[in-house]
Amino acid sequence: MNKIPECLIHPVSIKLIRSGHPWITPDSFSNRFPRQSEFIIATDDRKRPMALLMHDPYHKNVKARVWSTKFPFDREAQHFTASIQGRLDLAFEKRFQEAALKERENYYLVFGEADQLPGLFVLKLKDRVLIQFYTQFWNRYKSIIQTTIQEVFPEIKDENIWFQLRGETRELQKLPLNSNDTDRRDEFHLQEFGLQYLIRLGSSYDHGLYTDMSSIRHSLKKFIAKDSSVLNLFSYTGAFSLWAMKLGASNVTSVDLSPKYIEWLQQNLGLNPDLNSAQHQALTMSVDDALEKLIVEEKKFDFIICDPPSSSSDGEKRTSAIKAYKDLIRKMDKVLNPQGRLVLFLNTHQVTNQKFEKTIQENLAELKLNYKLAMRLSLGQDCPTLKGFPEGSYLKGLVLEKL
Template identity: 25%
Template sequence: MKKDVTFKVKGKFANKYKSGYPLISKEAILNLNEVTKEGTIIRLVDEKNRFIAKGYFGKQNKGYGWVLSRNENEQIDQKFFVNKLRDAISYREPFFNSLDTNAFRIVNGEGDGLGGLTIEYFDGYYLINWYSKGIYNFREYIINALKELTEFKAIYQKKRFDVSGNYIEEDDFVAGERGTFPLIVKENGINFAVYLNESAMVGVFLDQRDVRKRIRDAYAKGKNVLNTFSYTGAFSVFAAVGGAVKTTSVDLANRSLSKTVEQFSLNGIDSDSQDIIVEDVFHYFKYAVKKQLVYDMVILDPPSFARSKRTIFSAEKDYKDLLKEAISITKDDGIIVASTNSSSFNMKKFKTFIDQAFRESNRKYQLVEEFSLPKDFKIIKEFPEGNYLKVVFIKNLP
């Protein structure tokens, strides 16, 4: 039995935690230096020693742990995790019953009361992402709960707290029978190749599901589409299936070429009829302006932070300028799909970046529609930072 450690919450933060805020932050705790071992169970109390919540100690980004329970008598044991996973899986029941989508998230961290942990489902295969050594300390409970509650082909894992980025197949495989990769999964009827045994990123970001579907169903037909920071070309595939005249996918990573070719071929699309370019997106914008290339639709979905040999990009600081580059090569009445997964600012702030970019470009615009996380990426109102995805469809007015 692990010994609990008590964290005393500063007065001005107490009500925040009593109201349901789940992330244990450095500035909120008076005696943070009393614990060093990740995975230690911690009790949060106010300055009068009144119980607030219990959770675990685990360093993740700016946090030092997550609240797991607000019941003082609840044990953080096997039963606890079985109950949490059962509730999470039940919430996703409509996804399990879908005929055209078999890749989705079944545990979304703090949205399901399990901060620091995500679990994704890929047609019978489960992928656990551990975001801190703290939550990884409970791996036996969580893996056993998953085994008890599901019929699985295999379970894989990613230790996302491993800053070295060194992933090996033996480390990724947990239980079941090793898969043969790529694993072919479906999203709204479109095929994707997924690799659970290669690296932290498996081949598709599931949080953009609704956006991809919307592009295919309502925007792509007859359009010339530029997909920047294209990764494995998922947006391009949906645009092509939706009737785009042509797609151009641009990404700096060498692997993006073969991965994008693979995704096109899985959906019966001749990749030779599309442009797939391995290049720094910022260089490509300059090339497009020089060659007077313009597009009916430009998709901007950069990482929150990116570094190349010549460029350092931070969404919080640089998204406005990136958007100005996109505006310069978007046709009149064309659409820019502006997307960011940065949790450091909200949708209101994101819209100010959009407004500034168009004003500085001497262009008018119309906000057509917007998206945030899909339903399987469950969030809680007490933790707005968890609703990180912000996508806005913008019309570039003449």
């Protein structure tokens, strides 16, 4: 192995790495890292080596990720392949010990930085595995990752291993890279908490079920009472709608702008004959329009789930979910029964939990609405988070009870 270049990093990066943050963003220091080097040894202002970095000169926002802060770094780099295997095994072991994961066929085997495998996410989807790279760095380690997975899960066949490059340029990296192989069957069903879902790996960027929300779905169980009426806003393929029906909701309304996702939701309903689809109503329209319509019709719900995309555009201007919340809350309140509950999600690392909660409390105060915080929601179980790394804690939610 060639000698690994030692590079001084930005004073802020020095501080962040010391507090457990594993990313180096573009700056006048990281932009000068030698482009051809796979690894970089980061040094502090006194030229002392402080971390071994995985280098990604092509990434727009994350130029390097911390692999190790354990000295000596050239040895850490020499043992890199063995360390990948060790870290993968450790991540799998954690999942085997998590009893709750037995209730679903979809879970994360590896959750990036929090499993000490920066930018690498591995999803188990029934008898398939989806390997997601958030940095091109991992490209040359594809086969070692695949082999390690198949050693632990020998039942997973080669044609059931999928690779996807995710992150910055969504449009270019839409589908798993090998989704066009002729021997691949990209559509299948999997089970979560006794419900069947249709998964399509070869049809869009996301495959039909948000696994990072599975543990949250489970934790909402105690709030969805039998015979309650439920409104699921930004429903996507209907995971929360089906879950509410399974828990005994007497009627569920799902709203999504996309005909494709509403059609997918209907297919999911069809896969679960024990659910009474007559108790479900789908509205293919914007959430704004749907709320206006429901207000005019004087509809009332006991439980409302609101999970907007982090930002959306009406063709002219882009609005962030956090900014849109005040108006959404005003409208949702009009269709929520007394003692009813609102579940508000925010899916971005750019707003911290504290900021989100504060903004929502301010919205409620400005609207003169009286709600009590019943629960805070965050990533859990198979989706661990890392102290000092807010980018990894992107998903947050609040359950509010109407007083």
